[in-house]
Amino acid sequence: MSFQAMAWGVKQETNNPISKLLLLMICNYADEKGRAYPSQEHLAKLCQCSRMSIVRHIKELEKDKFITISKERNGAFGYNLYTLNMNYVTESYKANVTESYIASNRELHNTQDIHKNIYSSKFEDFWDKVPRKIGKKKAKSIYERLVKSNEVSEDVLIDAMDNYSKSVKNTEIKFIAHPTSWLNAGRWTDEIEINDNKEKFKENWLM
Secondary structure (H helix, E strand, O other): OOHHHHHHHHHOOOOOHHHHHHHHHHHHHOOOOOEEOOOHHHHHHHHOOOHHHHHHHHHHHHHOOOEEEEEEEEOOEEEEEEEEOOOOOOHHHHHHHHHHHHHHHHHHHHHHHHHHHHHHHHHHHHHHHOOOOOOHHHHHHHHHHHHHOOOOOHHHHHHHHHHHHHHOOOOOHHHOOOHHHHHHOOHHHOOOOOOOHHHHHHHHHHO
Protein backbone atom coordinates (compact mmCIF):
# COMPACT_ATOMS: atom_id res chain seq x y z
CA MET A 1 0.00 0.00 0.00
CA SER A 2 1.20 3.51 -0.82
CA PHE A 3 0.49 5.95 2.00
CA GLN A 4 0.89 8.79 -0.50
CA ALA A 5 -1.81 7.26 -2.73
CA MET A 6 -4.19 6.76 0.19
CA ALA A 7 -3.61 10.31 1.46
CA TRP A 8 -4.37 11.59 -2.03
CA GLY A 9 -7.49 9.45 -2.38
CA VAL A 10 -8.96 10.62 0.91
CA LYS A 11 -8.86 14.24 -0.30
CA GLN A 12 -10.66 13.60 -3.61
CA GLU A 13 -14.34 14.39 -4.17
CA THR A 14 -16.17 11.93 -6.40
CA ASN A 15 -19.74 11.94 -7.67
CA ASN A 16 -21.08 9.38 -5.17
CA PRO A 17 -20.06 7.29 -2.14
CA ILE A 18 -19.47 4.07 -4.10
CA SER A 19 -17.05 5.81 -6.48
CA LYS A 20 -15.21 7.24 -3.47
CA LEU A 21 -15.01 3.83 -1.78
CA LEU A 22 -13.84 2.23 -5.02
CA LEU A 23 -11.14 4.87 -5.44
CA LEU A 24 -9.92 4.26 -1.90
CA MET A 25 -9.77 0.49 -2.52
CA ILE A 26 -7.65 1.07 -5.63
CA CYS A 27 -5.42 3.44 -3.62
CA ASN A 28 -5.08 0.74 -0.97
CA TYR A 29 -3.52 -1.62 -3.53
CA ALA A 30 -1.40 1.01 -5.32
CA ASP A 31 2.38 0.82 -5.36
CA GLU A 32 4.82 3.74 -5.01
CA LYS A 33 4.08 4.80 -8.59
CA GLY A 34 0.33 4.86 -8.01
CA ARG A 35 -0.37 1.66 -9.98
CA ALA A 36 -2.73 -1.12 -8.94
CA TYR A 37 -4.41 -4.11 -10.59
CA PRO A 38 -7.04 -5.63 -8.26
CA SER A 39 -9.67 -7.68 -10.07
CA GLN A 40 -13.18 -6.34 -10.54
CA GLU A 41 -14.56 -9.33 -8.63
CA HIS A 42 -12.32 -8.56 -5.67
CA LEU A 43 -13.24 -4.85 -5.75
CA ALA A 44 -16.93 -5.77 -5.87
CA LYS A 45 -16.49 -7.91 -2.75
CA LEU A 46 -14.64 -5.15 -0.90
CA CYS A 47 -17.21 -2.51 -1.84
CA GLN A 48 -20.13 -4.89 -1.22
CA CYS A 49 -21.75 -4.29 -4.58
CA SER A 50 -22.16 -6.09 -7.90
CA ARG A 51 -19.43 -6.47 -10.50
CA MET A 52 -21.54 -4.47 -12.97
CA SER A 53 -21.67 -1.63 -10.48
CA ILE A 54 -17.87 -1.73 -10.16
CA VAL A 55 -17.51 -1.60 -13.95
CA ARG A 56 -19.78 1.44 -14.11
CA HIS A 57 -18.01 3.32 -11.33
CA ILE A 58 -14.55 2.50 -12.71
CA LYS A 59 -15.63 4.15 -15.96
CA GLU A 60 -16.81 7.19 -13.98
CA LEU A 61 -13.46 7.45 -12.20
CA GLU A 62 -11.69 7.24 -15.54
CA LYS A 63 -14.00 9.83 -17.09
CA ASP A 64 -13.43 12.21 -14.18
CA LYS A 65 -9.65 11.71 -14.59
CA PHE A 66 -9.04 10.15 -11.19
CA ILE A 67 -7.52 7.07 -12.83
CA THR A 68 -6.08 5.97 -16.15
CA ILE A 69 -6.83 2.40 -17.28
CA SER A 70 -4.54 0.31 -19.48
CA LYS A 71 -4.99 -3.28 -20.63
CA GLU A 72 -2.15 -5.57 -19.58
CA ARG A 73 -1.41 -9.23 -20.14
CA ASN A 74 0.44 -11.84 -18.17
CA GLY A 75 0.69 -14.71 -20.58
CA ALA A 76 -2.84 -15.79 -21.36
CA PHE A 77 -4.19 -13.81 -18.46
CA GLY A 78 -5.45 -10.25 -19.14
CA TYR A 79 -6.14 -7.61 -16.53
CA ASN A 80 -6.72 -3.88 -16.04
CA LEU A 81 -3.89 -1.76 -14.71
CA TYR A 82 -5.17 1.31 -12.84
CA THR A 83 -2.84 4.30 -12.56
CA LEU A 84 -3.84 7.00 -10.09
CA ASN A 85 -3.64 10.52 -11.50
CA MET A 86 -2.28 11.97 -8.27
CA ASN A 87 -1.18 15.18 -9.97
CA TYR A 88 -4.75 15.85 -11.03
CA VAL A 89 -6.81 18.29 -8.95
CA THR A 90 -10.59 18.15 -9.25
CA GLU A 91 -12.54 21.27 -10.13
CA SER A 92 -14.48 20.98 -6.86
CA TYR A 93 -11.20 20.90 -4.94
CA LYS A 94 -10.01 23.96 -6.86
CA ALA A 95 -13.28 25.68 -6.04
CA ASN A 96 -12.91 24.86 -2.34
CA VAL A 97 -9.34 26.14 -2.29
CA THR A 98 -10.36 29.30 -4.13
CA GLU A 99 -13.29 29.87 -1.78
CA SER A 100 -11.03 29.33 1.24
CA TYR A 101 -8.53 31.80 -0.19
CA ILE A 102 -11.25 34.38 -0.79
CA ALA A 103 -12.69 33.85 2.68
CA SER A 104 -9.24 34.23 4.26
CA ASN A 105 -8.61 37.46 2.38
CA ARG A 106 -12.08 38.72 3.26
CA GLU A 107 -11.39 38.02 6.92
CA LEU A 108 -8.01 39.75 6.65
CA HIS A 109 -9.56 42.80 5.01
CA ASN A 110 -12.30 42.90 7.63
CA THR A 111 -9.67 42.77 10.36
CA GLN A 112 -7.74 45.56 8.70
CA ASP A 113 -10.92 47.63 8.46
CA ILE A 114 -11.60 47.05 12.14
CA HIS A 115 -8.07 48.13 13.00
CA LYS A 116 -8.45 51.14 10.75
CA ASN A 117 -11.61 52.19 12.55
CA ILE A 118 -9.92 51.74 15.91
CA TYR A 119 -6.98 53.86 14.81
CA SER A 120 -9.29 56.53 13.43
CA SER A 121 -11.26 56.69 16.67
CA LYS A 122 -8.11 56.93 18.79
CA PHE A 123 -6.58 59.45 16.44
CA GLU A 124 -9.54 61.76 16.89
CA ASP A 125 -8.91 61.61 20.64
CA PHE A 126 -5.29 62.51 19.93
CA TRP A 127 -6.29 65.31 17.55
CA ASP A 128 -8.57 66.85 20.15
CA LYS A 129 -5.48 67.41 22.30
CA VAL A 130 -3.41 69.02 19.53
CA PRO A 131 -2.94 72.75 20.29
CA ARG A 132 -2.00 73.72 16.72
CA LYS A 133 -4.35 71.90 14.36
CA ILE A 134 -2.41 71.88 11.09
CA GLY A 135 -1.89 69.02 8.59
CA LYS A 136 -4.41 66.59 10.03
CA LYS A 137 -4.24 64.08 7.15
CA LYS A 138 -0.45 63.79 7.26
CA ALA A 139 -0.46 63.69 11.05
CA LYS A 140 -2.94 60.82 10.98
CA SER A 141 -0.74 58.87 8.56
CA ILE A 142 2.31 59.28 10.80
CA TYR A 143 0.28 58.50 13.93
CA GLU A 144 -1.08 55.23 12.49
CA ARG A 145 2.35 54.18 11.22
CA LEU A 146 3.84 54.63 14.68
CA VAL A 147 1.04 52.67 16.31
CA LYS A 148 1.02 49.82 13.79
CA SER A 149 4.79 49.38 14.11
CA ASN A 150 4.40 49.18 17.91
CA GLU A 151 6.88 52.00 18.31
CA VAL A 152 4.54 53.71 20.74
CA SER A 153 1.07 53.06 22.10
CA GLU A 154 -1.93 55.27 21.40
CA ASP A 155 -2.49 56.03 25.07
CA VAL A 156 1.07 57.30 25.40
CA LEU A 157 0.65 59.56 22.36
CA ILE A 158 -2.65 60.95 23.60
CA ASP A 159 -1.36 61.60 27.14
CA ALA A 160 1.87 63.12 25.87
CA MET A 161 0.04 65.46 23.49
CA ASP A 162 -2.31 66.45 26.30
CA ASN A 163 0.68 67.38 28.47
CA TYR A 164 2.35 69.24 25.63
CA SER A 165 -0.86 71.18 24.95
CA LYS A 166 -1.06 72.24 28.57
CA SER A 167 2.61 73.25 28.61
CA VAL A 168 2.17 75.65 25.64
CA LYS A 169 -1.18 77.04 26.76
CA ASN A 170 0.12 80.62 26.99
CA THR A 171 2.65 80.30 24.16
CA GLU A 172 2.42 82.31 20.95
CA ILE A 173 0.98 80.10 18.20
CA LYS A 174 3.99 80.38 15.89
CA PHE A 175 6.19 78.78 18.54
CA ILE A 176 3.95 75.74 18.97
CA ALA A 177 5.04 72.62 17.11
CA HIS A 178 3.07 71.28 14.18
CA PRO A 179 1.56 67.87 15.05
CA THR A 180 3.48 66.22 12.19
CA SER A 181 6.78 67.66 13.45
CA TRP A 182 5.89 66.65 17.00
CA LEU A 183 5.26 63.05 15.94
CA ASN A 184 8.28 62.75 13.63
CA ALA A 185 10.59 64.10 16.32
CA GLY A 186 9.36 61.62 18.91
CA ARG A 187 8.27 64.44 21.21
CA TRP A 188 6.11 62.07 23.25
CA THR A 189 9.34 61.22 25.12
CA ASP A 190 9.86 64.83 26.25
CA GLU A 191 9.90 65.47 29.98
CA ILE A 192 7.43 68.31 30.42
CA GLU A 193 6.87 70.47 33.46
CA ILE A 194 3.49 72.14 33.42
CA ASN A 195 3.60 75.54 35.14
CA ASP A 196 0.42 77.20 36.30
CA ASN A 197 1.27 80.91 36.04
CA LYS A 198 -1.96 81.97 37.75
CA GLU A 199 -1.20 79.92 40.81
CA LYS A 200 2.36 81.26 40.89
CA PHE A 201 1.08 84.83 40.64
CA LYS A 202 -1.39 84.18 43.41
CA GLU A 203 1.30 82.74 45.65
CA ASN A 204 3.63 85.72 44.98
CA TRP A 205 0.81 88.23 45.69
CA LEU A 206 0.06 86.60 49.01
CA MET A 207 3.72 86.71 50.12
